[in-house]
Amino acid sequence: MSTEKTSLSLDRVALTLSLAGVLLGIAVAMVGRIYEQKVTMHRYGVFVAFSIAAIVLGAITQSCVIGKTALITSSILLIGSIGILG
Numbered sequence: 001m002s003t004e005k006t007s008l009s010l011d012r013v014a015l016t017l018s019l020a021g022v023l024l025g026i027a028v029a030m031v032g033r034i035y036e037q038k039v040t041m042h043r044y045g046v047f048v049a050f051s052i053a054a055i056v057l058g059a060i061t062q063s064c065v066i067g068k069t070a071l072i073t074s075s076i077l078l079i080g081s082i083g084i085l086g
Contacts, residue, residue: 021050
């Protein structure tokens with residue numbers, strides 16, 4: 001019997017960060033709406049932080065398919081969000 005180690009590789013972490021940034025940004029917006037607070041910059045800050053982390057990890061693991069997917073996804077989302085704001 002072989003013992004398998006279940007650890008996340010960097011490419012999977014990059015993809016998870018990319019998608020979690022979007023979801024956490026939405027969650028912060030929903031909580032802010034419930035408490036009637038302005039959290040626009042907070043939710044965008046969470047999104048940008050997670051996207052930049054995903055871009056860096058995606059660039060490191062660019063040789064893997066999942067790492068390249070995380071890099072492209074995070075880049076498109078970040079550039080798109082800047083385009084919407086600008």
